[in-house]
Amino acid sequence: MALASAWAVALHGVDGVLVEIEAHIGPGLPGLQMVGLPDAALSEARDRVRAAVLNSGRRWPPRRMTLALSPATLPKVGSGYDLALACALLAADGRIPADRLRGLVLIGELALDGRLRPVRGVLPAVLAARRVGIDEVVVPTASLAEAALVNGVRVYGATRLTDVLRWLQDPAAGLARPDPLNPAPPPAVPDLADVLGQGDARWAVEVAAAGGHHLLLTGPPGTGKTMLAQRMVGLLPMLTDTEALEVTAVHSVAGLLTPDTPLITVPPFVAPHHTSSVASLVGGGSGLAKPGAVSRAHRGVLFLDEVAEFGPRSLEALRTPLEDGEVRLARRDGVVRYPARFQLVLAANPCPCAPPDERDCICAPSARRRYLGRLSGPLLDRVDVRVAMRPLKDMGQTDAEPESTAVVRERVLLARTAARARWAGTGWSTNAEVPGPVLRRRFGLPRVVTEPIEAALHRGLVTARGADRTLRLAWTLADLAGRDRPLVEDVSAAMGLRDRSAA
Amino acid sequence: MTPGDRELRGARAYLSRVAEPPAPALSELIDEVGPVRASRLVAAGRVPGQVAAETGARRADDRVEADLAAMGAFGGRLVIPEDAEWPAEEFTCFGTLAAQADKRWRAPVALWVRGGGRLDELGARAVAVVGARAATGYGEHVAAEFGYGLAEGGLTVVSGAAFGVDGAAHRGALAAEGRTFAVQACGLDVPYPAGHQGLLERIAVAGVVVSEYPPGIRPARHRFLVRNRLIAAFAAGTVVIEAGIRSGARSTASAAFALGRVVMAVPGPVTSALSVGCHLLIREEQAVLVTRVAEVLEAVGRIGADLAPALISPRHPTDGLSPELLAVYEALPARASRHPEQLVRDSGVPLNRVRSALPLLELQGLVGCGTGGWHRVLGDGGRGGA
Numbered sequence: 001m002a003l004a005s006a007w008a009v010a011l012h013g014v015d016g017v018l019v020e021i022e023a024h025i026g027p028g029l030p031g032l033q034m035v036g037l038p039d040a041a042l043s044e045a046r047d048r049v050r051a052a053v054l055n056s057g058r059r060w061p062p063r064r065m066t067l068a069l070s071p072a073t074l075p076k077v078g079s080g081y082d083l084a085l086a087c088a089l090l091a092a093d094g095r096i097p098a099d100r101l102r103g104l105v106l107i108g109e110l111a112l113d114g115r116l117r118p119v120r121g122v123l124p125a126v127l128a129a130r131r132v133g134i135d136e137v138v139v140p141t142a143s144l145a146e147a148a149l150v151n152g153v154r155v156y157g158a159t160r161l162t163d164v165l166r167w168l169q170d171p172a173a174g175l176a177r178p179d180p181l182n183p184a185p186p187p188a189v190p191d192l193a194d195v196l197g198q199g200d201a202r203w204a205v206e207v208a209a210a211g212g213h214h215l216l217l218t219g220p221p222g223t224g225k226t227m228l229a230q231r232m233v234g235l236l237p238m239l240t241d242t243e244a245l246e247v248t249a250v251h252s253v254a255g256l257l258t259p260d261t262p263l264i265t266v267p268p269f270v271a272p273h274h275t276s277s278v279a280s281l282v283g284g285g286s287g288l289a290k291p292g293a294v295s296r297a298h299r300g301v302l303f304l305d306e307v308a309e310f311g312p313r314s315l316e317a318l319r320t321p322l323e324d325g326e327v328r329l330a331r332r333d334g335v336v337r338y339p340a341r342f343q344l345v346l347a348a349n350p351c352p353c354a355p356p357d358e359r360d361c362i363c364a365p366s367a368r369r370r371y372l373g374r375l376s377g378p379l380l381d382r383v384d385v386r387v388a389m390r391p392l393k394d395m396g397q398t399d400a401e402p403e404s405t406a407v408v409r410e411r412v413l414l415a416r417t418a419a420r421a422r423w424a425g426t427g428w429s430t431n432a433e434v435p436g437p438v439l440r441r442r443f444g445l446p447r448v449v450t451e452p453i454e455a456a457l458h459r460g461l462v463t464a465r466g467a468d469r470t471l472r473l474a475w476t477l478a479d480l481a482g483r484d485r486p487l488v489e490d491v492s493a494a495m496g497l498r499d500r501s502a503a
Numbered sequence: 504m505t506p507g508d509r510e511l512r513g514a515r516a517y518l519s520r521v522a523e524p525p526a527p528a529l530s531e532l533i534d535e536v537g538p539v540r541a542s543r544l545v546a547a548g549r550v551p552g553q554v555a556a557e558t559g560a561r562r563a564d565d566r567v568e569a570d571l572a573a574m575g576a577f578g579g580r581l582v583i584p585e586d587a588e589w590p591a592e593e594f595t596c597f598g599t600l601a602a603q604a605d606k607r608w609r610a611p612v613a614l615w616v617r618g619g620g621r622l623d624e625l626g627a628r629a630v631a632v633v634g635a636r637a638a639t640g641y642g643e644h645v646a647a648e649f650g651y652g653l654a655e656g657g658l659t660v661v662s663g664a665a666f667g668v669d670g671a672a673h674r675g676a677l678a679a680e681g682r683t684f685a686v687q688a689c690g691l692d693v694p695y696p697a698g699h700q701g702l703l704e705r706i707a708v709a710g711v712v713v714s715e716y717p718p719g720i721r722p723a724r725h726r727f728l729v730r731n732r733l734i735a736a737f738a739a740g741t742v743v744i745e746a747g748i749r750s751g752a753r754s755t756a757s758a759a760f761a762l763g764r765v766v767m768a769v770p771g772p773v774t775s776a777l778s779v780g781c782h783l784l785i786r787e788e789q790a791v792l793v794t795r796v797a798e799v800l801e802a803v804g805r806i807g808a809d810l811a812p813a814l815i816s817p818r819h820p821t822d823g824l825s826p827e828l829l830a831v832y833e834a835l836p837a838r839a840s841r842h843p844e845q846l847v848r849d850s851g852v853p854l855n856r857v858r859s860a861l862p863l864l865e866l867q868g869l870v871g872c873g874t875g876g877w878h879r880v881l882g883d884g885g886r887g888g889a
Binding site: 200203357358359388390391452459461481488489490492493495 | 858
């Protein structure tokens with residue numbers, strides 16, 4: 001038979017599209033031609049496949065061969081098609097049964113000696129396969145655990161091309177099957193008990209974690225802003241199965257998965273440096289855009305340290321993901337969509353010189369104003385919790401032992417459960433997501449309770465937006481206190497978490 | 504105007520010029536024989552010795568027609584006791600035994616009046632506000648406040664249209680678009696003081712300008728003292744705002760006291776020479792101490808109906824704080840900053856309550872949040888904004 005086809009998957013962001021690979025062997029000068037918008041890495045596949053087939057002890061057909069990748073208009077990127085290409089060719093040559101390739105997706109890059117190498121994006125590829133009803137997938141053994149996360153699909157792991165070919169000829173030969181999923185212990189997150197003092201800031205982190213609020217920490221260097229931000233992740237609930245798959249898919253596409261943690265179950269913590277480009281933050285690259293920091297922080301924490309040093313363009317670029325929970329990136333080869341629903345934690349010094357004691361500041365007043373002024377506006381508008389950290393004056397400010405992550409986390413989880421129950425059916429799950437008008441009208445509070453906000457509004461201490469933020473925080477504080485609606489003390493305590501430098 | 508009425512008015516006009524008030528003997532004669540006959544007797548010189556002494560110098564000076572014409576020319580009129588407009592009720596004070604015992608306290612023979620108001624109406628609820636001409640800024644301020652407040656309360660403000668306190672009181676009443684009237688110590692054709700000509704015009708529009716002196720009479724020191732009894736008589740009470748040890752305002756006060764009116768005095772700094780008179784009045788228990796309009800209203804008003812609202816005792820900024828807020832506030836040292844955790848220890852209030860208390864205290868301007876933590880707001884006693 002001179003015609004055969006196999007299946008592979010093209011990735012489009014975190015979505016996979018099934019690609020049919022047809023191989024035709026016909027008369028003519030010996031050679032191999034590939035059609036269907038391959039990129040450079042895929043074009044080089046012809047040399048990799050030839051070497052791998054020969055080094056696997058198979059015959060390279062001395063005839064004119066054509067490989068077509070369909071849908072022909074979809075640009076195809078990367079080296080993950082190698083295995084499918086090799087199998088399609090050999091099936092067309094009659095060396096392996098062509099009907100075995102039906103209903104089977106083959107993923108993997110070939111080394112010249114015939115080994116199978118892991119590729120990025122195995123998880124979304126397997127998900128795409130399942131979506132169209134494919135029930136068997138072969139992946140490189142190194143990616144087997146990742147592929148095995150998808151239920152309802154039989155995944156096989158192979159280390160060499162020969163293994164795959166032998167298995168295709170004789171199913172009894174067998175391929176590696178995934179081990180039963182034993183969830184690896186979640187990576188150790190630094191404990192909150194390590195942070196000395198800073199009661200207010202610790203509390204702010206707790207509130208932010210409980211309500212899903214974005215957080216701004218300001219304070220001189222060495223007060224533990226970064227320490228606290230890193231410990232925030234430990235307070236967040238574990239990812240649900242769906243969330244874990246979403247997050248793992250993004251990390252798979254970004255090539256960040258390691259074989260020992262195939263499934264990401266804890267909220268990721270991503271801390272890009274302040275010199276990062278816009279593309280690295282929100283995603284980008286030529287051809288089809290790759291996920292950036294905002295997507296890697298999906299369902300986790302995006303920590304921007306020294307946020308005032310970030311370029312204004314970088315900060316502005318965060319606005320759409322904050323609003324929409326996803327990024328859509330248009331590049332030459334099309335528009336891709338990556339999820340980006342993260343919790344933002346910002347840390348900043350109060351001024352460029354940042355002395356340990358603010359009174360020693362040598363910055364010109366204009367420089368001080370400009371410094372944090374870069375943050376003002378729409379980005380800061382979405383940050384509900386703002387807290388100033390103070391220099392530590394002694395080693396033990398309180399007699400009590402600082403609370404550990406486990407203790408605080410328990411309160412946070414209870415509060416989150418309460419919030420989820422309240423917003424059930426509305427599409428929101430945390431207080432931070434609820435728009436101000438809904439809080440004011442549908443969940444309006446009696447005047448006695450909102451009195452501090454009214455007074456502050458009346459005296460111009462907070463803006464209308466600030467009032468909404470305070471209201472949202474009041475609900476979170478009520479959740480933390482185990483009340484079903486905020487009391488006036490929650491509202492006034494929420495006022496303490498607002499920014500005092502800018503209303 | 505009937506012939507009888509004209510005769511009566513002419514007689515009163517003649518009598519108001521013929522003797523320098525107060526003329527107790529002449530008043531007695533008028534009461535005895537009636538004004539028409541009294542005027543004839545005086546003109547003819549057939550009067551007892553006392554009356555002759557009071558009227559002898561001017562009895563030939565009959566300018567009735569000219570005076571009435573002059574008054575009419577600038578919109579004035581003569582109001583006589585036989586008129587319905589005569590403030591008879593106010594002037595009953597001159598009839599008391601105490602007043603009759605002193606020859607100074609006699610009702611006027613007639614009143615020369617400019618302005619649209621009716622005397623009896625204006626006098627119905629009037630308060631006199633008097634004081635030093637060379638008043639301090641404090642005196643003028645209080646006078647204007649009282650003038651405004653009383654007029655706003657529906658009372659008529661009576662004063663003498665002099666510089667200083669008098670003028671300020673009139674202006675205050677005019678600013679409130681209320682009623683006010685001035686009692687002059689000279690003929691109404693002579694605006695006095697000249698610098699208050701404009702003010703007198705405005706008073707005439709809003710109320711009346713009154714004098715017992717016929718046109719052409721010049722102001723003189725003794726006439727001011729005589730005039731003061733009319734101010735006191737018109738008003739239900741007299742407020743003295745700033746008076747020196749010797750002053751016209753004190754003479755008004757003693758007239759009011761003698762006529763059984765309420766005398767009130769506004770205290771000032773004990774070091775101020777211009778408040779000595781006021782303090783003396785209070786010390787000698789001739790005057791009630793007043794500090795605000797409500798207290799004046801209470802003193803002159805209807806019994807029980809016009810009580811002044813009780814003054815709230817001087818407020819400390821922390822008054823009205825709940826015990827918990829107060830505990831948190833008191834836990835803050837006067838000049839240092841504290842963290843919420845430290846306040847828990849010192850106030851005995853749990854941490855979450857401290858956290859909600861601090862923003863509330865901040866909202867009231869009592870505490871602030873700085874680089875070292877929370878601190879008390881000092882300086883303006885905590886009344887300022889945050």
